[in-house]
Amino acid sequence: MRTGGIDSSQIQAMIAQLKAHATRPQATPPVVQTETPAAKVNFADALKNSLDAVNASQVKADTQGQRFAMGDESVSLSDVMISMQKASINFQATMQVRNKLVTAYHDIMNMQV
Template structure:
């Protein structure tokens, strides 16, 4: 199913990527070969922190694209048009993906609220 031109499988892939990133952030260092591995309980993934870091990266991409565009407009010779366009497209795509994740979360919330107990 497509929502605003983005396939729902892309949304699910984005959510899976967020979960994987959050899980990697909380993993302990791997023991060296030949040493005993100490079993530790799995760390809990803090959804709010994963969401905040994702939103921060989207904001950083947008700010970077804006700064590159401003530098290009001012005539900076070190910035070329292709770099500006690529950074703007990356920021746009990351923002669209974030909006789709938000829409999916709102939809899930509404589904839960409409459940009969």
């Protein structure tokens, strides 16, 4: 019997496969090993590393753009556009983090003590 262009035997076969998969024993979850607590990260260092990474992506995009404009055959237009978009997204994310930090600072300063 065909229902809407699909043979009912195909539907039954698919249901049988789903039931077989559902009844198959699941793999045991990996054993969680207790590790020493992660080293504490200094906020200033984390922020500086993030800003350095954003700067590096912008420098890379700028360098690739200059190389492409000078006619370097090893740099394609798609590579330049991708690196520029990555740099732009990184910068926008950094600005959003900055805005959240400024908002949090203002909220804390406006709290009644």
